[in-house]
Amino acid sequence: MQVLAGGKGNRVLQLRTPFGGGKTHTLIALYHLAHSRPGLDDEAWADIPDPGTTRVAVIQGLALDPYAPRRDGGNTLHTLWGEIAWQVAGPEGYKLVEAQDKARTAPGGDVLRALLGGQPTLILMDEVLTYVQKTGGFPVLDSTLGRQTMAFMQTLTEVVRSLPHAALVYSLQASVREAAGDEALLDELDHLVSRIDAKREPVSGDEILRVVQRRLFADLGDARVRQEVAREYAALYRRSP
16 A cells, blocks of 8 residues: 555565465455545554555456456457456556457557556456466467466566556465476566565464364364363374384
8 A cells, every 4th residue: 555655665565375375365455455445444544555546456367267258348358468457447448458468469568557657556466377377378479378478477567666656466376286386387476576575475373273273163162172182182292102
C-alpha cells in the first residue's frame, strides 16, 4: 500500500510458503485493501497508507488455460498480458496489447509502461509456475508461449520497479517437490526478485503447526487427552535407540 501511494519500498514481492500456507489468502487480503478500502474499518487500517482509487488485476494460474482462451466483454483473452491489460484498463487498455495478445508474443517495456503508468495499479498473480508449465508446449512461431510468458514476466517486473505507483505480488511453490520437479523453471521465476527482503512468507515457524491442525482436524478434542498422548509419544521417543 505504501508503494502504491508513491512511497518507498519493494514494488515486486514474491510469496512463498510450504503446502499452500497462506499465499492465496494474502493475495485476497491485498485485493480487498486495494479494491475495497472505502468499505473497511478505517480505525483498524489507520497505520496502512491509502493509495486511493487503485486498479487491480488478478491472475489465477490454476484457472487459466492457454488452449481455451477466456472471453470477456466480447474480447478473447489469450495471454497474461491480455488479461492484465483488460482488467486494469478495459477496452482501451486491451487495445495497447491486442496485437501481441492475439499473436501470443510478449509486449515490450514501453507498451507496459503506457498501460500501467499513471494511477495506482496492483497486479496479483497466484500459482505463476503452474501457468508457465501449462504454456511450455504451446508453439508460437519459433518459440513457445512458455518462453514468451517468461519474457513477459521479466519485462513486467522491470517496468513495475520503475513506476512510482505500481506493485506486483506473485506466488510460487516453496520447493521443487511442489513444483513437480521443474527446478530450472522454479529457479528462473524465483530470480525475478533479486532482493532477499522482497520475499515474504505469510506462514512460517510455529504458525505452520496451526495451519496443519486447521486442515486436518475439525475439532482438536479434549486438551487433557492431547497432553496425555503427547507425553506418551515423548516417552516412547526417549526410550528409542
